[in-house]
Amino acid sequence: MTLFDRDGHLTGQALAALQAGGLPEESRLEVAEHLASCDRCVAAYSALLSPEGLLTPREPVAPRVMETLRRRERRLQLRQWGTMAVAACLAIVFWVSGVFTGSFWSRTEGEEDTPSLARQTAAFVDQVSQKTGDLMNRFDLREVFQNEKE
Secondary structure: OOOOOOOOOOOOHHHHHHHOOOOHHHHHHHHHHHHHHHHHHHHHHHHHHHHOOOOOOOOOOHHHHHHHHHHHHHHHHHHHHHHHHHHHHHHHHHHHHHHOOOHHHHHOOOOOOOOHHHHHHHHHHHHHHHHHHHHHHHHHHHHHHHHOOO
């Protein structure tokens, strides 16, 4: 029996003998080496092993996957735009209140050592930043748990 045709691919006889287990040991090794490097012969051998073809799902999967990806993209964009909006609002508040000017940070003579407006503002911003981070972390955890349920 010839294992290979003129093009160097496995013959139908060789594939059938391989499936039936009727090839000698050295021929099986030679066929295995060829299958490792030849996609065409692997496809022919796979078709021989499973003639009924691939199973198809009852309902298409692609629309559901695409909708999930769109939903995640919307959430990501909303989170990004929300972060930018908060940053812009804080920048406007600081600009209007004079945080970026030198007069806001300077102390006058005779001023007590009580917390100044600048320190109070910094403490307030730290609290807002921390609360915003906690809130965003909570949203991320909900998304993870929701995805595990789906």
